[in-house]
Amino acid sequence: MVELTIDGVRTTVPRGTTVLEAARSMGIVIPTLCYDPGLTPYGACRLCIVEVVKGKRSSLEASCTLPAFDGQVIVTNSERVKKARKIIIELLLSTCPTSKKLQDLASNFGVNEVRFKIKDKGCILCGLCVRYCKEQMQSGGIGFVGRGTSRRVGTAFGDTPDECRNCGGCEWICPVCERACTADSLMNGLCGGCQNYAPVETCTVCIGCSESVGARGHKVY
Amino acid sequence: MGAVRIAKSDHDQIEYVIGSNGHSADALISILQDIQAELHYLPEEALRHVAKRLNLPLIQVYGVATFFKAFSLKPKGRHQCTVCMGTACHVRGAGRVLEELERKLNIKAGNTTDDMEYSLDTVNCVGACALGPMVIIDGEYLGIMNAAKVKNVLKAHGAKAARSGQRKG
Incomplete structure (x- = not known):
């Protein structure tokens, strides 16, 4: 067991627990997009950053991949964390401006405009679908292709892979895109599971985000 | 460019390369490097063959092949x-x-x-x-x-x- 302090409250958690899990077990809300309890933590979305206090200094670290250890002092909601999270949300929004989940997050955190250039890629490269396919479905049909700015989630040579069982899990688990699949036919889909392909309406009932994402030349739902 | 059939001799060569790296999935990069050195590129069929022999999902082999700049999926000159x-x-x-x-x-x-x-x-x-x-x-x-x-x-x-x-x- 290790004892650590989160937001001034001392807690004891089993060794090997991550700071995110420890905080959540105490009821502290930390937003995440790329975290799923059943899958390996990946630390891609950076939304779960917390401030780790080390003496007079502190650093921002992703809590989903940060193991808890004895004497750790964590602050989950300081001004610095809030400011960093806002910028992260803005950055995520600039790659996925139409995502309802991101717009709701922006609304919650008071992000009113995106200062970055909007490039709608429909994917934040969080790797949830890749991990789901590999770890949960034991399949490994999809994965990351390329590197740097051209990195994307896809299948090998653009074909539906033999490993794919059309479970549709990749679309189901995608945190930002109501539908990660961009294909309009079954054969060349992300996973091949697009039998029920239909355009998805987003944000028709949501009130919060009508005033969330600002007016710099992109769609406001 | 459709699926390129690789010559029988190339097939044997790939088999030899995999063998000389000990049929190990850890040696994936090393195997791909050897194939790249031999054929000057990584043909689709070679990647499929490597994935099959190493018992890896094809996307993992493809991901590595597209990640490193040293690998090319297009045929290269001599x-x-x-x-x-x-x-x-x-x-x-x-x-x-x-x-x-x-x-x-x-x-x-x-x-x-x-x-x-x-x-x-x-x-x-x-x-x-x-x-x-x-x-x-x-x-x-x-x-x-x-x-x-x-x-x-x-x-x-x-x-x-x-x-x-x-x-x-």
Whole structure:
């Protein structure tokens, strides 16, 4: 067991627990997009950053991949964390401006405009679908292709892979895109599971985000 | 470009490469490097074969093959010509050298000549900035290049390649 302090409250958690899990077990809300309890933590979305206090200094670290250890002092909601999270949300929004989940997050955190250039890629490269396919479905049909700015989630040579069982899990688990699949036919889909392909309406009932994402030349739902 | 069938001899070669790396999934990069060195590119069928033999999902092999710049999924020429476009080389006129090479080989950077002899690529720094502009042909580093030297360099290299080809044959 290790004892650590989160937001001034001392807690004891089993060794090997991550700071995110420890905080959540105490009821502290930390937003995440790329975290799923059943899958390996990946630390891609950076939304779960917390401030780790080390003496007079502190650093921002992703809590989903940060193991808890004895004497750790964590602050989950300081001004610095809030400011960093806002910028992260803005950055995520600039790659996925139409995502309802991101717009709701922006609304919650008071992000009113995106200062970055909007490039709608429909994917934040969080790797949830890749991990789901590999770890949960034991399949490994999809994965990351390329590197740097051209990195994307896809299948090998653009074909539906033999490993794919059309479970549709990749679309189901995608945190930002109501539908990660961009294909309009079954054969060349992300996973091949697009039998029920239909355009998805987003944000028709949501009130919060009508005033969330600002007016710099992109769609406001 | 559809699925390219690889020759039977290449198939045996790939099998040999996998064997010499111990049929191990840990040796994936090493296997791909050997295939790249042998065939000058990674054919689709070779990747499928490697994935099957190593018992890996194809996407993992494909992901590695597309991640590293050292691997190419497009066929490459017999001779690799690389122009350094790093800052130091750039200010010393690498752009003009590249233009001249493009004109002489009649291809754009990143492509291969129709006769599959030369591939022309750019690279961001080769770590020999004092000798810039750098051009590398088949691993031979040629420093202090300029557009005027390009013609002679290609000529000399072509003659040398032909000579070594004769010796081998």
